[in-house]
Amino acid sequence: MTSQRPPATVTITRYEVSVLPEDDINRSVFTINVENRGNDRWAVVRHQQCMNAKGEWSWERVPSEREDEWLDEHRFNRATALELAKWAAPQIVVNGHTAIDAYRRTRTA
Structure with missing residues (x-):
């Protein structure tokens, strides 16, 4: 008797959004x-902060403190979340430099 295995499923749980290419040392x-x-x-999300619909960052609350109102402001359908992330990615600032600055610094003309 042959036992049948259920088919494996694949679930996408995270996307990375950056203006820097995958092989760039500064991408992370x-x-x-x-x-x-x-x-x-x-x-x-970025560094334990969540973006709201206005493009503002706030610390992600622990699950027991996430009221419906907070969730409604900080959770989106996939398309909206990706658009917000793509809008915000060039504006990330690290040590006074934006992601665009980092991109220009590491790309040859």
Whole structure:
């Protein structure tokens, strides 16, 4: 008797958004993540902060403190979350330099 195995499933849980290419040494510090939080609700996150619909960053609350109002302001469908992350990615500032500055510094003309 042959036992049947259920088919494996693949779930995308995170996207990385950056203006820097994958092989750039500075990419990790100039990256925003778009993370699946379940039920087609995605968070735009960077260094334990979440972006709201206005493009403002705030510390991500622990689950027991995430009220519906806070979740509604900081969770999006996937398309909206990716658009917010793409809008914000060039504006990341690290040590006084934007992601665009880092890109220009490491690219040859």
